[in-house]
Amino acid sequence: MIKKFNDLNYYELFKIQYNASSFEVRQAYKNILAIYEESSLATYALFAEDERKAILGKIEKAFSTLIDDEKRNAYDKSLVDIGEIPKNLLTAKERQKAIPLIQVNTAMTKDNNLARIRKKIKEQGTGKLASVMLNRDFISGQDLKNLRESLGIELEEVFEATKISPTALEAIERDDLTNLPPKIYLKSFLKSYAEVLQLDAKQLVEGYVKNMEKS
C-alpha cells in the first residue's frame, strides 16, 4: 500500500535509494519535474492550482536538501530519529560515498577517466561484439556486463563517468528487477551507460526494456 503523497519522505518522493549519488538526485529531480510542472501533459487537469503549487514546493525543497551534503546529512539524521530509516543504512551510505572520493579533482579525473575508457574501446574495438548485442531483440544486463568486461572496463570507471551509483549499475547488470530504479529513470541511466560504451542508446534502451518486460 502506498503512503499518502504528503507523507512521503524526500527519497520516497524521488524514488531513489538512501545512498543515491548526487547525479541520481539530479536525474530524479529532472524526471519528477517533468511529471508535475505546469506544462506537463501527464498531470493535466489532475490537480487544482494550489495542489500543484504545494507539490512543486515540496519537490523544490526535497531537491535543495538532497543536493546539499550538509542539509542532506541533517535530513538523514532526522529520518533516523523518527525511525523512517534504520541506522545501519546511514553507514551504508558512508560506504557508498567512499567511492566518489577516488576522483578528488573532479573535472580532471572525469576527463581522464573518459579518455581512458575511450582508449580501451579503441584498442579492443567494440564494433563486432556491440553490433551483435544491439542486433539482438532482447538485451540483458549480463550482455552489457560481458561487453564491458571484454573491453576491460571496470564498473567503477562507468560509475565515475556516469555518476550512476554502483548499486544501480550492479542492479542493471544483474537484471535485478526488484532493485532496478523506476522505468523512467532506468531509461536515462541506460542512455548514459550507452554513451560511455559508445553504443546506440536507443537500441540499447529498447532491447533492455523488452528483455525486462519479458521476464
Place this chain on the structure above:
Amino acid sequence: MKRIYSIGGGKGGSGKSFIAASLGILLAKQGKKVVLVDLDLGASNLHTLLGQRIPQRGLDAFIDKTTNSLEDVALSTTIPNLYLISSTKCSLEIANLFYAQKLKVINAIQNLPFAYVLLDLGPGINFNTLDFFLIATEGLFVATPEPTAIENTFVFIKSIYLRKLKLALKEANMWHICQEEVAQLSKGALKSPLDLINILVGRNLENGTVFKDLLSGLKFSLILNKFRGQVTEDLGEQLVEVCNRHLYPSFDFLGNISYDSRVYESILARNIFIRKYPYTKTVSDLQNMARRLTGEKQQPIQIKALK
C-alpha cells in the same frame, strides 16, 4: 482461466472500438476463442470495424428474452475464433438500461464460455458504463496524447474508483456513515474518491483499510492511441507513475499505438485495417499489445514509425 477486458476511457473518438476490434482479431489469430461485446449501447458500431453489415441478432434478443443464453447471440465473424455480440438491434432507449436488466447482462457476460471476453464501452461516465467496466478482470483505458483526452481519462478513473467504493460500502451497509461526512465536505461535493477513503481511515474504521485494499486490487492498464512524435515517448509511463502515486495501485502502461491516417481510410471503406495494412507500425504496436495480454513473447521485428 477466462479473462475479461473492458476497454473504456471517458473521451469519445479516442479509438476504443478500433482497439477492441483489433485486439479481438489479433487474439483470435493467436488461436484463442474470443468474443467482442459491444456495450456502447445506443451507439454501437463494432460490426463496422469488423467489416460487417448490421448483425441480425444481438444483445436485444437476450434482453427481450427471445433467448435465454447470451452465448446464442454471439455471432461468428469472418475471422475464425472471433465472435461478436452486437447491440445495434437494441431499441433506441437501450442506453437507459433498467437495473435488473443490467445485472442480468453482467451476470451473463461473466459466464460466457470464451477464453477472452472484450467489452467495448461508450464514452462518458454514466452508471451503466462504469458498472460494465468493473466486470472486467483487467480494465484498459484508452486515451490519446492530448490534454482533453487525458483530462477525461482522469475523470473516468476517479469515477470508476468512486463507483466501486460506493457499491462496496452499500453492500457492507456503511454508506450512510460516509454520507453524513460527505455532506459536510466542501458542500457535499466529492471531488476525489480518495476523500472517501480518508474519511474511512480517519474514523479508524477497521474496514477502512479493507476498502483501500479493494481499490488496490483493481487492475488497470493504459493505452495511448494515435501516438505521434509531438509529445514525449515517456508520457504513458509518466501517467502511470502519477496514477500509482496518487490513486492507489496498480496501474500499468501497455504501450503507445502509432497514428496512421490509413486507419481512418480503412474505416471509411469498411475494411479491416489489420488485414489491409498488416506491415505498419500501428499493427505491430497492436500485435505487441495482444502478445502482452496473452503473455506471449513480443514480436521480434520492429518497423520504424512513419514520420
